[in-house]
Amino acid sequence: MNKDDINSIKGLLSSPKTIVIIPHKNPDGDAIGSTLGLYHYLKSMNHTATVIAPNDYPDFLKWMPEESSILKYDSKKVESDALIRDADIFFTLDFNALNRIGQMETAVTEAHGIKIMIDHHQQPDNYATYMYSDVSMSSTCEMVYNFIDMLGDSDKIDANIATCLYVGIMTDTGSFRFPSTTSATHNIIGHLIDKGANNSEIHNNIYDTNSYQRLQLLGRALSNLKVIPEYRTAYITLSQEELNTFNFKKGDTEGVVNYALSLHGVIFAAIFIENHQEDIIKISLRSKGEFSVNEFSRAHFSGGGHTNAAGGKSDLNLQDTIDKFISILPQYIEDLKA
Ligand code: 5GP
Ligand code: MN
Numbered sequence: 001m002n003k004d005d006i007n008s009i010k011g012l013l014s015s016p017k018t019i020v021i022i023p024h025k026n027p028d029g030d031a032i033g034s035t036l037g038l039y040h041y042l043k044s045m046n047h048t049a050t051v052i053a054p055n056d057y058p059d060f061l062k063w064m065p066e067e068s069s070i071l072k073y074d075s076k077k078v079e080s081d082a083l084i085r086d087a088d089i090f091f092t093l094d095f096n097a098l099n100r101i102g103q104m105e106t107a108v109t110e111a112h113g114i115k116i117m118i119d120h121h122q123q124p125d126n127y128a129t130y131m132y133s134d135v136s137m138s139s140t141c142e143m144v145y146n147f148i149d150m151l152g153d154s155d156k157i158d159a160n161i162a163t164c165l166y167v168g169i170m171t172d173t174g175s176f177r178f179p180s181t182t183s184a185t186h187n188i189i190g191h192l193i194d195k196g197a198n199n200s201e202i203h204n205n206i207y208d209t210n211s212y213q214r215l216q217l218l219g220r221a222l223s224n225l226k227v228i229p230e231y232r233t234a235y236i237t238l239s240q241e242e243l244n245t246f247n248f249k250k251g252d253t254e255g256v257v258n259y260a261l262s263l264h265g266v267i268f269a270a271i272f273i274e275n276h277q278e279d280i281i282k283i284s285l286r287s288k289g290e291f292s293v294n295e296f297s298r299a300h301f302s303g304g305g306h307t308n309a310a311g312g313k314s315d316l317n318l319q320d321t322i323d324k325f326i327s328i329l330p331q332y333i334e335d336l337k338a
Helices: 003-012 029-044 077-086 098-110 140-150 159-172 183-194 199-207 212-223 240-245 257-261 293-300 318-336
Strands: 018-022 048-053 089-093 114-119 130-133 226-228 233-238 268-275 280-287 309-314
Touching: 003 130, 018 029, 018 077, 018 098, 029 048, 029 089, 029 140, 029 159, 048 077, 077 098, 089 098, 114 140, 130 140, 140 159, 140 183, 159 183, 159 199, 212 233, 212 240, 212 257, 233 257, 233 318, 240 268, 257 268, 257 280, 268 318, 280 293, 280 318, 293 309, 293 318, 309 318
Parallel strands: 018 048, 018 089, 089 114, 114 130, 233 268
Antiparallel strands: 226 233, 268 280, 280 309
């Protein structure tokens, strides 16, 4: 995003506008944090802003300031479609291709509003009028902070904005431990705390709200863990039956794949989660170092993401998906071998 873009966007935002802000399907902490953070900023500038999420998100995000104002497209389609049709401006946050918003794709593609993308995923599609895309960024929340700063409005960051942006930086950096965490990230976090983000409380709200059943499900996931030492690879499976046994709720499997990656010597980890409702196996992939799970997922599992964290899906059944995964590994022996 160059100076001209910033000046054009400044011009656009110089009078009150109707704005729709969109995160990706199955939104995570960064998706909800960035959209809500931007929402609070735009509202403070007298715009009419609405966050429309493609679908629901985990309960551990449902305490964030004005989270209850978020419309979920899959349950509020008529109201959402009207807002999308009439919007002057769209901000699309934390995703790189319109197919990442599921059922909203058609309505947003057909809408006349100007599209502004803010995102840190690799290989972004070219659908937006203004693109702030930077794959080196820890999180979209860090980029929203920079965006507000580039507009010359960092003094407008209040406790609500700071709290939302803190959430996404914290969750997307694995609490500030992934390599994408830079000194700039920490400086921004410092500013957000100064503006009123309560770091300890936020951490507590996100991570210390486990149900007993979620921990039992984690126990099952860990006992399903398999290691393939010759490829420095580990994977976890969860069948629909296992999810049902532990009364699975959205978000319960978030972060579980990281346990596989935490094994000594492992640099490539996967979790395969059976989803009968969507009739797919949802896949999360993680890596350490150079091995790109973004490329791996794009090549084999219709997905993508970042070098070290990506997602994808499979239309095969759970066992066939695992067999496929294992059969692909030899192609990557040079990148994976110990
Ligand atoms: P997770 O494994 O936590 O669902 O996602 C890891 C990263 O990959 C996130 O940045 C997420 O946005 C991205 N991602 C997850 N699933 C998909 C997918 O199906 N397609 C693409 N392109 N990206 C995905
Ligand atoms: Mn993100």
